[in-house]
Amino acid sequence: MESNPLEEHSLGLLPWFIAATQILGLAAVVMTGVWMGYYEGGFAWDGTSLEFNVHPLCMVIGMVFLYGDSILVYRVFRNESKTTVKILHAAIHLVALVATIVGLVAVFGFHSAQNIPDMYSLHSWCGLISIILFCIQWVVGLIFFLFPGVSYSLRACYRPLHVYFGLGLFILAIGTSLLGITEKLLFSIGSTYSKFAAEGVLANVLGLVLIGFGLTVGYVVTRSEWKWITSPEEEALSMHFKTLTERDSPDSPQGS
């Protein structure tokens, strides 16, 4: 089969875009670490503001960086088998979920130790919604795509929903982080924020880096030439699976 030179040229750009996502993602994690570790006094698990500091770092690592990376695996490991990549996708999501839970326990623990009311802000509402939907998406994805026995057509029906909600939740997580950044700045440097305090500038740049990460990941995963291509062997296997799972279905030609 002849290869399309335009397509090959565009595939050549993919590693550069992937590298850009990693630079932006890691920069966001490091900047959050510096903000909380240096400007906000460091980390501890003692109910003080140092425990709060665990929250932004874990959220940026889990809900943003690892979440984004788990979406990218289908573009990065294009030559691996689909099952391997699916397992990697689910595994990175699982690590992201663990980081997210640690971050959530930290902020709820801090609030309860300091008698601060829970769940009053737009940030916390968006945050909890995104975490609940993230858990649902993970469990439903696991059932549909990794458990044997779910029919081919059911998987095919669910796939667009999984992709849509996956990207939607990623955008929601970045938006939530932006709300959290502004809220934290108003709490901690409210009076000097308007004077371009170094901490404020760092956190604003962190917000821009998070947006840059989101846009770059979004571009990579939505560019049609970079989408996952099923190999002829896998195509044959999935057709075999389709035949097997739908042999007895009432709307299949063999089923009646």
Ligand code: HEM
């Ligand atoms: C997707 C990422 C994030 C999620 C899902 C999230 C989720 C949450 C949730 C559910 C709460 C409420 C805790 C409670 O009521 O006891 C909260 C609190 C808080 N978060 Fe985040 N957060 C995220 C990222 C961040 C980031 C990056 C910052 C930046 C510093 C931040 C700053 C805060 C602050 C200041 C609070 C306490 C005030 C409040 O309840 O709104 N969050 N977060």
